Amino acid sequence: MIDKRSPVPIYYQLEHVIRQQIDTGELQPGDLIPSEREYAEQLDVSRMTVRQAITNLVNEGLLYRQKGRGTFVAEQKLEQNLSGLTSFTEDMRSRGMVPGSTLLAFQIVPAxxxxADRLSLAEHAPVYEIKRIRLADEVPMALETVYMSANLIKGLSEAIITASLYHHIEEELGLEIGRAVQSMESAIVSEAERPHLLVPKGAPVLLIERHTFLKDGTPLEYVKSSYRADRYKFTIDINR
Amino acid sequence: MIDKRSPVPIYYQLEHVIRQQIDTGELQPGDLIPSEREYAEQLDVSRMTVRQAITNLVNEGLLYRQKGRGTFVAEQKLEQNLSGLTSFTEDMRSRGMVPGSTLLAFQIVPAxxxxADRLSLAEHAPVYEIKRIRLADEVPMALETVYMSANLIKGLSEAIITASLYHHIEEELGLEIGRAVQSMESAIVSEAERPHLLVPKGAPVLLIERHTFLKDGTPLEYVKSSYRADRYKFTIDINR
DNA sequence: GCTGACAATTGGTATAGACAACTAGTTTTT
DNA sequence: AAAAACTAGTTGTCTATACCAATTGTCAGC
Incomplete structure (x- = not known):
């Protein structure tokens, strides 16, 4: 189970063992795990070494300690539902719907x-403007407009957009996405959007604006979307 | 600087000192901090104790270690704009507004x-119901309803709510908040809410629902809020 | 000038032990 | 019967030490 002569640190081996016991269900959420001294004696290692393994798992949120009582398996951690940073396609798939898209416009325009401000470019610099209706199960879900520097992302085509824009950026161009800042607000559907979203006059929409940046801080894209409120709810999981 | 007779743990005191030196700019990003042995000798404590302090700061992302070289101050962390998990009070303050509150209802009701489902309680179990109008610069910003198990949080009073509910839970009761799941959607203001929010008929609101959990997974609260769309925009910073 | 050996310094891993603070149950006292 | 004292077991903090592994600079030798 644990090999003291292995070059792999003992605390790391123990971490792995406990992690597996949680994965396989041998240890259930709420279960009391053996005490630090018990592990130490059983494995013939120092208590501090056991502590290091357990501390790491506590920091990961898999376990939690209670002074005087013991150490317990934490409730199952929810997957981080960062639907903000995943693409519309992934987002819809994870919700069990079939994503689709109708291209309304694809052109290069002066910023x-x-x-220009959002993308840190000079005014009138060439940018792609991509307007799409996003569908879920064939029904309009959102209206989306993407702006990207035409100098940064060269040679975009309609085919690439239809396939997967993100895949192209990360895999083909080798650009690494770092972070995104997203803001959300509530609004009433505009008359310009209404025919595309097929909602009644005065219907609420969720307005999402996203700025995406590369690892080195370069602005990659600026996206504005209007989601139908009757079909879309944004969820986020925050860990302290 | 560091008081060995203080009941506050030494490693915690040292953590605080280093954190402050980073805050005040005495230690700049990229700076090499004193070695573990140096701290140990200077403060006349064990190296392991110093290590504990530094390890915590490394886990927080304030420092990073390089074997054979030393420990360095990390590049400035983007502020985690988790306006979701901070309280309304903190949220408004960070936006430069003065928070306020008007209590509409504070009572114990059967769930x-x-x-009951959201709080993992039996139906009809006693829960606090707290309804408030949240103000920013004296103007209504949101309507909020909080539900909490009356058996979990005993002895709530109007005074505590008015002061700081979170402070009471974390400091006085010693409960540790672990994570929150928050969902947001767009809606039209209801006629029941309208008089409190002082918005015209048909105005959009941002509906936010939050479930907060303790470190051990116990549901702590279930909050429903309606924010005025003309005054509130939710921002989130997502790191990959 | 370059290379290799060496030493000094750093963080990484591990030990063995001590006492404090807290919890939960048992026993004794009141 | 209730309260207080005790006990065993837990995690929390801390010490003192040892050796390992990686980095860097120095110095001798070619």
Missing amino acids: DKKV | DKKV
Whole structure:
């Protein structure tokens, strides 16, 4: 089970063992695990070594300690539902729906002041403007407009957009996405959007704006979307 | 600087000192901090104790270690704009507004099916119901309803709520908040809410639902809020 | 000038032990 | 019967020490 002569640190081996016992269900959420001294004696290692293994698992949120009582298996951690940073396609799939898309516009335009600012470009610099209706199970879910620097992402085509834009950026161009800042607000559907979203006059929409940046901080894209409130709810899981 | 007779653990005191030196700029990103042995000798404590302090700061991302070289101050962490998990009070303060609150209702009621489910309680179990108008710069910003198990959080009073509910839970009761799941959607203001929010008929609101859990997985609270769309925008920073 | 050996310094892993603080149950006292 | 004292077991903090592994600089030898 644990090999003291192995070059793999003992605390790391023990971590692995406990992690597996939780994975396989041998240890259930709420279960009391053996005490630190018990592990130490059983494995013939120092208590501090056991402590190091357990501390790491506590920091990961798999276990929690209670002074005077013992150490317990934490409730199952929810997957981090960062639907913000995943693509629309992944987002819909994870919700059990079939994603689709209708291209409304795909062109290179000079950046207006707002877009230039968001992408840290000079005004009138060439940017792609991509407008799409996003479908879920064939029904309109959102209206989306993407802006990206045409100099940064060269040679975009309609085919690439239809396939997977993110795949192209990360795999083909080798650009690494670092972080995204997303803001959300509530609004009433505009008359311009209404025919595309097929909602009644005065219907609420969730307005999402996203700025995506590469690992080195370069702005990659600026996206504005309007989601139908009757079909879309944004969920986020926050760990302290 | 460090008091060995203090009941506050030494490693915790040292953590605080280093954290402050980073805050004040005495230690800049990229700086090499004193070695573990140096700290140990200077403070006349064991190296392991120093290590514990540094390890915690490394886990927080404030420092990073390099074997054979030393320990360095990490690049400035993006502020985690988790406006979801901070309280309304903190959220408003960080936006430069003065938070306020008007208590509409504070009572113990039997949990209905939905609330009981969200809090993992039996139906009709006693829960606090706290309804408030949240103000920012004296103007209504949101309507909020909080549900909490009356058996878990005993002895709540109006005074405690008005002061700081979270402070009471974490400091006085010693409960540790672990994570929160928050969902957001767009909606039209209901006629029941309208008089409190002072918005015209048909105005959009941002509906936020939050479930907060303790470290051990116990549901702590279930909160429903309606934010005025004309005054509130939710921002989130996502790191990959 | 370059290379290799060496030493000094750093963090990484591990030991053995001590006492404090807290919890839960048992026993004794009141 | 209730309260208090005790006990055994837990995690929390801390010490003192040892050796390992990686990095860096120095110095001798070619």
